[in-house]
Amino acid sequence: MTARPNAARFVLGVLPIVLVPAAFIAARSWLETALGDTMMTVVAGAVAIFVMGYANYFAFRFQRGQDEVRQAGLGFAAQWGVPAGQAAFVLLLLLPPFQDLATRLVGDFAGDDATGVDRSVVVSAMTLGFCAIVLLQTIGLAVVNSIWWMARR
Amino acid sequence: MKNRIRVLRAEKGWSQAELAEKVGVSRNSINAVENGKFDPSLPLAFRIVAAFGLKVEEVFLQED
Numbered sequence: 001m002t003a004r005p006n007a008a009r010f011v012l013g014v015l016p017i018v019l020v021p022a023a024f025i026a027a028r029s030w031l032e033t034a035l036g037d038t039m040m041t042v043v044a045g046a047v048a049i050f051v052m053g054y055a056n057y058f059a060f061r062f063q064r065g066q067d068e069v070r071q072a073g074l075g076f077a078a079q080w081g082v083p084a085g086q087a088a089f090v091l092l093l094l095l096p097p098f099q100d101l102a103t104r105l106v107g108d109f110a111g112d113d114a115t116g117v118d119r120s121v122v123v124s125a126m127t128l129g130f131c132a133i134v135l136l137q138t139i140g141l142a143v144v145n146s147i148w149w150m151a152r153r
Numbered sequence: 154m155k156n157r158i159r160v161l162r163a164e165k166g167w168s169q170a171e172l173a174e175k176v177g178v179s180r181n182s183i184n185a186v187e188n189g190k191f192d193p194s195l196p197l198a199f200r201i202v203a204a205f206g207l208k209v210e211e212v213f214l215q216e217d
Contacts, residue, residue, distance in 0.1 A: 067177070067179055067182050067195055067197075068179035068182070068193070068197055069179070069186065069191050069193075070179065070181075070182065072191060
């Protein structure tokens with residue numbers, strides 16, 4: 001019998017994805033003072049890579065423990081959930097309250113330089129970042145698909 | 154794909170959970186297969202028919 005999904009273990013597994021960025025944001029001011037700008041950028045990159053890597057690892061481990069019907073369910077969820085999430089982000093990006101919130105967050109994150117944050121710059125940066133992610137994901141899909149077929153020749 | 158899992162299970166007096174235990178999947182998965190909502194892979198189909206001691210064609214029926 002395959003292991004039943006355990007809610008407590010699942011929450012425990014997801015926790016680092018929430019806690020690490022939260023801790024980073026909470027300690028941001030102190031880190032900036034202690035480490036300086038360059039090291040702060042390195043730490044921010046390391047946090048982003050950790051969260052992304054751990055999230056993918058956790059998803060892989062979680063899926064591997066499921067039987068084929070549940071895996072099909074997860075596959076269906078990924079097939080439709082990811083585009084739905086992308087569409088939701090695009091729609092959010094069009095809403096002025098979300099644009100204001102994003103600008104305010106970027107301003108808060110920038111600290112002393114918050115006064116000069118331009119909403120259109122923030123929205124443009126987020127749009128470009130989103131497009132870059134979607135483009136790289138598409139390239140990644142094509143590459144991994146090619147590898148999959150090459151391994152089966 | 155149609156199947157006779159519900160009937161065979163009733164004959165054996167097994168619950169979905171018991172059959173799930175025997176073939177190594179969740180009860181929800183057996184429910185999905187039994188109701189024709191999910192076509193099992195060959196390995197799972199073989200495990201199911203082995204649990205009943207039958208052949209594949211005696212449990213799973215091709216739909217026309």
